[in-house]
Amino acid sequence: MNSFFKGIIGIVVFIAIWQVLALIINKSIIPAPAETLRLLAEFIFSSRILLVAWETAWKVFLVLLLVMIIGMPVGLFLGLSDTFYDMFRPIIMLIQAVPVISWLSLVIFAWGIGWKSPVFIAFLSLLPVSILTTVSGVHNLDKNLLEMARLYQVPGARILKDIYLGSLLPFITAILDVSIGQAWKVILVAEYLSGGSGLGVEILRMRMIFDVPGVWALTLIAVLLGIVTERLIKLGLRRLSSQWTIA
């Protein structure tokens, strides 16, 4: 049996457990799968919900972009300089340890309701992962290759492209693996708590009117979008990185 059919069986088992739980537990907490899935289908074809989903999706893409274009060069720099790494590591660890809710309390005063707070909070949550993973990548570089390049006086730009990028590729993939799902979760929480627009705000609205199947259907949309985002970004990365791949 191939993995596709195994996956289908897994989903069927999940829905069966869900159905059992919906029968046992209060319907206002766990709605029946049929009702949730009907609502999900309705939402998928609703232009308003799609627009709301897009409001969250572009924030996720923006955060991932910022995390990569800021976190990786910073990680590269800190990876190359032990002094600066020792200096900044405690600050990075501190940023990583601060709970989302604390950042939210601070930035909501600065920016109020809008897109900036969720983007900034998600960015701060993911930046340490990006920096520290890139530093690990630099520390794991094959020093023999760098020495060979130094001996032949290869220009820095070519070393960066041919050695650094190729060596860091597994680490870039790891950063994205962690960041995509995390970005969706943090943006949803930040939207939920700071307002503005997006799936987080829509989930809040559904909760306020006690529409539990609506909350679940929106959650499923967020999960599906998270999976689709991951697949799309990984496909793009695979195409971009094909020249650094070892067959």
Place this chain on the structure above:
Amino acid sequence: MDNCLMVDKLYKAYGSLTVLDNWNLTISKGQRLVFLGPSGSGKTTFLRIISRLEEPSSGVINSFDQKIGFVFQEPRLIPWRSVKDNLLFVNQHGDYQDILGRLRLTGFEDYLPSQLSGGMRQRVNLARALITRPDLLILDEAFSSLDLRVKASIMEDINQLWQENRFTIIAVTHDLKEALCLADRIIILSGRPSKIIKEIKVDLGRDRSFSSPDLLQLESELIDIMCSTQPEV
């Protein structure tokens, strides 16, 4: 004959551990010099110093502004780059097809290092050194891991290329056959702290196959010299 390299009172130590002790040496351009010595006698350290990968503790190295091609003990090829790209990495304008042809690698331009045998990877390592059109070719126990047949074939290629281009060769090895196949001059080193204890001129002419009677005769003499100069462990 012009000099390629002059070494004067070279001394290298790592902390309290002396590796090279007062080396004095002159190498002429176009000469083929092989160092033979026990493990830890600083052969690779010397190669790294003349390649400017390491600094000596004291002493003077005059290397007369030359291009260096270095054949490392392990191939050090970029794993995600093809054979062709590994060569162009060190010299973007190099004639890779010619070099690959000379080293019997035609047709493997687009192969990745992982798709090649150990012997072929070492040929690519050699090709990368040669594509820079070096004045000085350094071989750091470059063929120690290869079987005899592959080693003999690569030696033959190096000697052929040397006949045509007359670059200087400095090699280190443990293998007496390899040394005799390659050298005009063999330098025997003591154990650590390493000193130059004997120099041997090798005049074998062009036939330097591993089985040539002259080479075998010299090998037996070299074994006697090595046994009388190296301490028992």
